[in-house]
Amino acid sequence: MKKIAKYCISIIGMLLLIILLLGYSNLGNLSVNENKENHFLKIGKEKIRFSQKGNGKDILLIHGTPGSIEDWTEIMEPLSENFRVTAFDRLGHGFSTSNQYSYHLKDNAILVENIIKKLKLKSPLIVGHSYGGSIAAYMAVNSKLKEIDYIIMDSPLYTYQPTNIYKIIATPVIGKGIAFLSSFTIAEDRIKEGVLAQFEATKKNAIDKVIKERQRIWSQPKVIFSKSKESVNYQDDLNSISNKYKNINTKVTIITSTFLNDCERIHKEVANSELIFMKKTGHYIQLERPLKMIEIISKRRK
Numbered sequence: 001m002k003k004i005a006k007y008c009i010s011i012i013g014m015l016l017l018i019i020l021l022l023g024y025s026n027l028g029n030l031s032v033n034e035n036k037e038n039h040f041l042k043i044g045k046e047k048i049r050f051s052q053k054g055n056g057k058d059i060l061l062i063h064g065t066p067g068s069i070e071d072w073t074e075i076m077e078p079l080s081e082n083f084r085v086t087a088f089d090r091l092g093h094g095f096s097t098s099n100q101y102s103y104h105l106k107d108n109a110i111l112v113e114n115i116i117k118k119l120k121l122k123s124p125l126i127v128g129h130s131y132g133g134s135i136a137a138y139m140a141v142n143s144k145l146k147e148i149d150y151i152i153m154d155s156p157l158y159t160y161q162p163t164n165i166y167k168i169i170a171t172p173v174i175g176k177g178i179a180f181l182s183s184f185t186i187a188e189d190r191i192k193e194g195v196l197a198q199f200e201a202t203k204k205n206a207i208d209k210v211i212k213e214r215q216r217i218w219s220q221p222k223v224i225f226s227k228s229k230e231s232v233n234y235q236d237d238l239n240s241i242s243n244k245y246k247n248i249n250t251k252v253t254i255i256t257s258t259f260l261n262d263c264e265r266i267h268k269e270v271a272n273s274e275l276i277f278m279k280k281t282g283h284y285i286q287l288e289r290p291l292k293m294i295e296i297i298s299k300r301r302k
Contacts, residue, residue, distance in 0.1 A: 054080030064130025092226030
């Protein structure tokens with residue numbers, strides 16, 4: 001019996017080691033070739049997927065966590081009829097790399113500034129959804145770029161509590177192995193549950209399409225790990241900027257449907273801000289209320 005027990009422990013140990021090592025590989029992560037819809041930008045040691053459409057004044061879209069360019073499909077094409085619209089996959093999300101990513105708002109703000117410079121965007125209107133809105137808030141506080149206005153869409157701005165599963169996956173050393181295992185086991189079901197909870201009034205067939213697309217992109221091990229690390233670091237990142245919101249001088253439009261308390265609070269602190277509340281709308285405002293978002297963004301960009 002002792003020999004059997006030792007044998008079983010050895011086998012389990014080997015399996016765990018294999019899973020751990022696979023977590024540090026690229027297995028399970030997707031790739032896409034460059035084409036007219038998908039372009040790649042080299043910034044330092046990172047390869048960033050971006051899409052750019054239209055001509056005119058610049059608009060830059062920043063997705064949440066998890067997320068990708070696909071989060072903007074309902075509004076990007078219509079906006080491109082009058083503006084030059086750029087969207088990108090953040091570090092560790094979609095089809096972008098995360099070779100030197102420390103999973104903080106600051107990393108993302110630096111990336112955004114580099115994208116603006118590399119693509120020669122001229123004083124873009126920055127639109128951030130969820131975590132992307134928190135990045136916009138970080139930039140409004142810290143960025144030295146001039147003549148930049150922001151739209152913050154349904155974002156945590158003062159408080160955020162990560163779930164236990166994200167805390168586990170964010171564990172040093174073994175976290176990437178757990179993310180790899182999650183990718184092939186629980187990820188798709190959890191993504192479906194999460195997406196369904198974020199929609200208020202969208203028809204079922206439209207939601208099913210969104211779910212399938214997110215299951216394909218968000219279930220990548222790198223995305224699961226990035227989401228987990230960002231979630232664990234989120235509160236400290238918000239603490240580092242929330243006491244400076246009162247110093248923001250640029251124009252900020254705050255749109256909310258589910259993060260009402262945080263959005264009302266920052267509106268009171270930022271003198272040059274506007275608050276818009278979307279009734280009967282879930283977290284993905286740009287997917288549920290695209291026409292309204294196009295109207296708001298177009299008005300702020302003119």
